[in-house]
Amino acid sequence: MHRSVSRLPAALLAACTLAGCASLQSSDQNLLGMVTPYRIEIVQGNVVTREQAAAIQPGMARAQVRDILGSPLLADVFHADRWDYIFTIRRTGAEPQRRSVTAYFDGERLQRLDAPQDLPSEAEFVSSISTAKLPAKLPVLELTPEQRAKLPAPARTEAAPAAAAPTGATRDYPPLEP
Structure with a gap:
């Protein structure tokens, strides 16, 4: 009888703990819902913007294309006349993006x-x-001329009376250089 009485508080504590864990996992508004693991931001390839694509013209040398767009993500040995610029980004809080440009x-x-x-x-x-x-x-950082005119004039x-010459001991130091 004494053993079962001493095990009762431990069993009740374990039951309450397990019940608490289950309720924490089921709700989005709790400690576990706020704590999320760190997710690494993955950026692959070169971004090709509208301005860069507009600067590319047929007849340009490979070096000129590389200067504008950067090195291609994929330059295939079997397709030597094709460069693929593939860009992907996954960032927490932003939409994932994927674009493909081929030269x-x-x-x-x-x-x-x-x-x-x-x-x-x-x-x-x-x-x-x-x-x-x-x-x-956004806060306004500068006053308009009308707002400046409404400001009170400074008093x-x-x-101020001229400051008196400093008084105290005068010291004569030897020169630093011989």
């Missing part, structure tokens, strides 16, 4: 560039990956 060459000269019509501009791309939350209303103060 076709005829020898050393660009034949054509296959790019989707919906390539973002540089500003659009930066805003699409930004996870910063801007305030609803006039009388000129």
Whole structure:
């Protein structure tokens, strides 16, 4: 009898603990719902923007295309006249993105560039990956001329009396250089 009485508090504590764990996992508004694991941001490839694609013209040398778009993510040995620029990004708080741009060459000269019509501009791309939350209303940092005119004039103060010459011991130090 004594053993079963001493095990009763331990059994009740275990039951309460398990019941508490189950209720924490079932609700989104709890400690476990707020704590999430760190997810690494994965960025692969080169971003090709609308401005970069517009700068590419047929007849450009491979070096010129590489200067504008960067090194291709995929330069296949079996398709030497084709460069693939594939870009993917997964970022917490932003939509995942995937784009593919292909440059076709005829020898050393660009034949054509296959790019989707919906390539973002540089500003659009930066805003699409930004996870910063801007305030609803930005503060005004400068007064308008009307607001400046409404400000009270500064109070006039009388000129401060001339400061007296400092008093105290004067010391004569030897020169630092011989």
